[in-house]
Amino acid sequence: MTQPSRTVLLLGAIAAALLVSGCEREARRFATPPPPQVASAARLGLLQPATPQQGEVRLATVKASPYDGNAYGVNQGKRLYRWYNCSGCHALNGGGAIGPPLIDPEWKYGSDPASIYASIVQGRPEGMPSFGGHIPQDQVWQIVSYLRSMGAGK
Amino acid sequence: MTPPHSVYDAAGVQSAEILQLWHVIAWTCAVVFAAIVLVLLVAIWRAPRSSRETAPDLSGVDTPERGPRRSVTGAVIASVLALFALVVASVVSDRALARMSLVDAVNIQVTAHQWWWTAQYLNGPVSQTFVTANEIHIPVGKPVLLTLKADDVIHSLWVPSLAGKKDLIPGRTSKMHFRADRPGVYRGQCAEFCGLEHALMGLLVIAEPQAQFDAWASAQRNPAPSPTEAKTIRGRDLFQSQSCALCHAVQGTIANAQHGPDLTHVATRQTLASLAIPNSRAQLTAWISDPQKIKPGTNMPATPLSAADLDALVAYLETLK
Numbered sequence: 001m002t003q004p005s006r007t008v009l010l011l012g013a014i015a016a017a018l019l020v021s022g023c024e025r026e027a028r029r030f031a032t033p034p035p036p037q038v039a040s041a042a043r044l045g046l047l048q049p050a051t052p053q054q055g056e057v058r059l060a061t062v063k064a065s066p067y068d069g070n071a072y073g074v075n076q077g078k079r080l081y082r083w084y085n086c087s088g089c090h091a092l093n094g095g096g097a098i099g100p101p102l103i104d105p106e107w108k109y110g111s112d113p114a115s116i117y118a119s120i121v122q123g124r125p126e127g128m129p130s131f132g133g134h135i136p137q138d139q140v141w142q143i144v145s146y147l148r149s150m151g152a153g154k
Numbered sequence: 155m156t157p158p159h160s161v162y163d164a165a166g167v168q169s170a171e172i173l174q175l176w177h178v179i180a181w182t183c184a185v186v187f188a189a190i191v192l193v194l195l196v197a198i199w200r201a202p203r204s205s206r207e208t209a210p211d212l213s214g215v216d217t218p219e220r221g222p223r224r225s226v227t228g229a230v231i232a233s234v235l236a237l238f239a240l241v242v243a244s245v246v247s248d249r250a251l252a253r254m255s256l257v258d259a260v261n262i263q264v265t266a267h268q269w270w271w272t273a274q275y276l277n278g279p280v281s282q283t284f285v286t287a288n289e290i291h292i293p294v295g296k297p298v299l300l301t302l303k304a305d306d307v308i309h310s311l312w313v314p315s316l317a318g319k320k321d322l323i324p325g326r327t328s329k330m331h332f333r334a335d336r337p338g339v340y341r342g343q344c345a346e347f348c349g350l351e352h353a354l355m356g357l358l359v360i361a362e363p364q365a366q367f368d369a370w371a372s373a374q375r376n377p378a379p380s381p382t383e384a385k386t387i388r389g390r391d392l393f394q395s396q397s398c399a400l401c402h403a404v405q406g407t408i409a410n411a412q413h414g415p416d417l418t419h420v421a422t423r424q425t426l427a428s429l430a431i432p433n434s435r436a437q438l439t440a441w442i443s444d445p446q447k448i449k450p451g452t453n454m455p456a457t458p459l460s461a462a463d464l465d466a467l468v469a470y471l472e473t474l475k
Contacts, residue, residue, distance in 0.1 A: 030450035079453075083413050084400060134397050136455040 028072045065113045067145035077146025080139050084131070094150050099127065103151045111152045116144045156356065156429060159341045161314045165361070168251055168317045168332040175247040182236055251318075256331055259297040262290060266302075266309035266322040266344065269351040269452065270415055270428040275371065276301075284374045285403075287415030288428045289358045293367040294337050300330045310346035313359050319345050334361035341429075350451035356429025377406025378418045378474050389470025392463055397455065404474065414454065421475045427452070439468050 067073025081087060081094075089099030100108065109119050120140050123130030131140070164170045204210035261276040273290045276283055292298045302311060304322040312319040317332035334340070342357035362370070381387045390407065393399060399409035405418040420426075423433055430449050431437040440447070443464060445454040459467065 028451070030446045133395070134400055136397060136457070139455055 025069070025071045027070060063112070063114050065117075065141040065145045065148070067142050068113070068148060070145070073142050074145050074149045076139070077142035077144070077149075080135070080143050081146055084135060084143075086143070089127070094147065094152075102147050105151075107152070111148075113144050113148060116147055116152065117141070120144070156358070156425075157315075157339045157341045159314060159343060163315045163340075165315045165338055165340060166317070166333045166335050167254060169315055171247050171250045172318055175243055178243045179240060182240060186236060254297060254331060254333065256297050256299055259299040259331065260292055261299050261301070262292075263301040263303065264290070264311060264322070265305055266311070266348075266355075267305040268307065268349050269344070269355040269449070271311075271355075271357050272415070275374075282375065284371070285416045286374060286419065287423075288356075288425065289360065289423045290342075291360045291362060291367055291370050292334055293364045294334050294361050296364070297331060297333050300332075302328045302330060307348050308346055309344050309348045309355070311342060311357070312345035313340055313342035313357070315340040316359060321346060334359070337361050337363060339424075351449050354428060354430045354449050356425070358424060358429065373422070373475075374419055378404045380406070381470055381473055383469075385466050386470045386473050388463075389466040389468070392459070392467045393470060396459070396467075397457055398467075401454070417471065417474060419474055421472050427454075435468060435472065438471060439464060442467065 065073075067077065082092070089097060090102050091097045094102035096102065105111070107115070109115055109124055117140055119128060120135070120143060121130065121132035123132075135143075161169070161173060161176065164173045202210040202212055202215070263272075263274040263276055265272040265274070271288050272285060273287065274283060274285045300311070300320075302320055302322040303326075304324045306324065308324070309322040310319050311322060311330065313332075315338075316334055317330060320328055320330040322328065338361055340359040340361065342359055344352055344355035346352075348355065381390050393402075393404065394407060394409055399411060401411050401414035403410050403412060403416045403418065405416070409417075421433070425431065426433050426437060426441055427445070427449055431441060442457055443459070444456040445452050446456060
C-alpha cells in the first residue's frame with residue numbers, strides 16, 4: 001500500500017483546520033442570563049416618566065459585545081434593528097435619514113461597543129430615544145454587534 | 155392536551171376525499187406487494203432441492219422456462235393498468251377537491267411566522283375584520299377559504315382532519331379551502347421544516363355551530379376590556395412600559411406592534427406559544443419569565459420583572475377575554 005504523499009496530508013490538514021474554524025461562527029445560545037433583582041417598574045400614568053431602573057439602564061461593564069463575530073447573533077441584531085424601528089430613523093441599512101448614518105467611521109457619541117450600547121440604552125440628545133428597560137440587554141448587544149458588522153467605527 | 159393529528163380522523167368533505175384516495179392507493183399497493191411476495195414464494199418452492207444424501211436435480215436448469223414472453227407481457231400490462239387506475243383515481247380526487255362550492259365562504263388570511271400563525275378574518279367591511287393568533291374558529295358546514303402568506307421563510311399548513319397540505323411562501327399568496335362537517339377541535343401543524351422550533355408550530359382549528367361562531371367573532375371584534383382593579387391596571391401599565399408593547403398589540407391600548415401574536419383576547423385561547431403549552435396561569439408566568447426554557451430560540455426574550463410586577467402582568471393578561 002502506498003503512503004499518501006506529504007502534500008496530500010498537508011492539504012488535508014489545512015482543509016480540516018478551515019472547516020473547524022467555522023464551527024464557532026454559528027454557535028447559538030438560548031439560555032437567558034439570570035435576571036437581576038429589579039424594583040417595581042410600574043407607572044401610575046402614561047405621562048409620568050418611568051422610575052429609574054438600576055437593573056437595565058446601568059451602563060455596560062464589558063467592553064465588547066458577546067456576539068461579535070457570531071453570525072447568528074449578528075443576524076438576530078439585523079432582525080431587531082428592523083423590529084424595533086431603528087430603521088425608521090437610521091434607514092434600512094444604516095445609511096441615515098432623520099437620524100445620523102451608522103455605517104461611517106465618525107460617530108458623535110463614540111462607535112466602540114460600550115458607547116453604542118450606552119446610546120441605545122440611555123438615548124442621546126436631539127431625538128434618540130432611550131430603549132433601556134424596553135429592549136432586553138441581550139438583544140441590545142445583538143444590535144450592537146450588527147451595527148459593528150456594518151462597518152461602524154472601522 | 156391537543157386533539158389527534160390524524161388523516162384517518164376526517165371531519166370534512168376535502169379530508170374525506172383525500173382519505174378515500176389514500177385507501178385506493180394503499181390497497182392497490184398492498185395487493186401488488188402481496189402478488190410479488192406470492193410469486194417469490196412460488197419460485198423458492200419450485201427451486202431444485204437437495205437432501206443430506208441426494209444432490210439437487212439440476213437437469214431442468216438448462217431448459218428454458220416455458221412462455222417467458224407471456225409472463226413478462228402479462229406483468230407489464232397489469233402494471234400499466236394499475237398505474238393508470240391510480241392516475242385516474244388521483245385526477246378524480248383532484249377534481250372533486252376543486253369542485254367544493256365557495257359561496258358564502260369565511261375568508262381568513264393566515265400568515266406564518268417563525269414559529270406561530272396569524273389569522274385575519276376578512277369578511278365584511280374593514281370595521282368587521284379582526285386578528286387573532288394560533289387559533290382559528292370556523293362555523294360547521296360552511297366553506298372556509300384561507301389565503302396563505304409567509305413572513306420569513308417557507309412554511310406549510312397541514313390540518314389533516316380538514317384538508318391537505320399547502321405551502322406558505324414568502325412573497326407569494328396561495329389559497330386553500332375546506333369545510334368542517336362536524337364540530338370539534340382539530341390540530342394543525344407546520345409541515346415544512348422552518349427552523350429551530352418547527353416542531354412547536356401548531357395551530358388549532360375549532361369548528362363550532364354558526365351561532366356559537368358568530369358570538370365568538372363578535373367578541374373578538376371588541377377591543378380589550380379596560381382593567382378595573384389596581385393590580386390589573388398596574389399590569390396594563392407594565393405591559394405598555396416594558397418590552398411587551400414593542401412586539402405585541404392589545405387593541406384598545408397604546409400597544410400596537412405587529413411582530414408578535416395579537417394579545418387582545420389572549421385569555422380566550424386554549425394554548426400559548428403556538429400549542430407549546432396550555433394556557434394556564436402557571437404556564438403563562440413561566441413563559442413570560444423565560445420563554446427560552448420552553449421554546450429555545452423563540453423570538454420572545456425573557457423579561458426581567460419583580461415577582462409582584464410579574465403577578466400583576468399575568469393578572470392583566472388573564473382579563474383579556
